[in-house]
Amino acid sequence: MATTSSIMKTSGQIKSELNYIKPDSTLAPEVFYSGGSAPQKYNDAYAFMPATIDDARSSQEIFSVHKQGFQLVTAPTKHKDFTDEKAIEASYYDEVIAIIKDATGVKDVFVFDHTVRRGSADSSRKPAHHVHNDYTEQTAQSRAQERIGVEQFAKLKGRRMIQINVWRPLVDIVKRSPLAFCNAASVNQKDLLISKIHFPDTDHVGEIYALRKAAEQKWVYFSEMNHDEVVLIKGFDSVKEGVARFTPHTAFEYPDQDPNVDARASIEIRTFAFY
Secondary structure: OOOHHHHOOOOOOEEEEEEEEOOOOOOOOEEEOOOOOOOOEEOOOEEEEEEEEEEHHHOOOOOOOOOOOEEEEEOOOOOOOOOOHHHHHHHHHHHHHHHHHHHHOOOEEEEEEEEEEEOOOOOOOOOOOOOEEOOOHHHHHHHHHHHHOHHHHHHOOOOOEEEEEEEEEOOOEOOOOOEEEEOHHHOOHHHEEEEEEEOOOOOOEEEEEEEEOOOOOOEEEOOOOEOOEEEEEEEEEOOOOOOOOOOOEEEOOOOOOOOOOOOOEEEEEEEEEEO
16 A cells, blocks of 8 residues: 555646735735744735646756746855854855856845744744845845845945845755745736734844735746755846746645654845845
């Protein structure tokens, strides 16, 4: 008799549900983070809706950060301990800088933070199950100035700036909560809506882009990503024409998920880079 894990589909086209903005919603989107292990909450602008997600590994298309907004890179890491925050900053950041420079040709890369996500029940940073782009037109600029520093940022004025996240699995093979990416070329700017992000114990309210569902949007994922691979995700580009500028993405679930598969763990490094 076949076991559940032997028939679980983790490659090829997947039909799942993604947490978008409803096409007919008139509400301003809002996300509420718990700050603990409880899941984040959403207002009624959001809803899980059906989506077809194609396997990028089966595509003839070559995916790049500048055309579709995301790019798979084979990049084995020498770093071993992803539980030590200081060690990540001391050694892994340099690896990420080299990956970005090699993949994009940028001259300067500023790493400004990272997040380790674990899907375990007690984790306070679980995979994010809502379609989003990390920055808006306004918050990308303000965040860059804040993290790079006003004086240094002023010296970079006039140079093309991109925001790049580098996402790596911290499991041998991703078989739960993979990432789906919306081809930036299929996204209409009018469907990128500002979503307010509320954090516990603070009056600060952040902003990201959420995505209103539309028929023309095309979704892909990289099946069974492994620890030696990373995905570069573009969250902003100061060039306004002819390139991917914002890349909606989200974790999703396999419809026939084997409950015995361990929770996904991953690390994402956030950067601003300049040509």
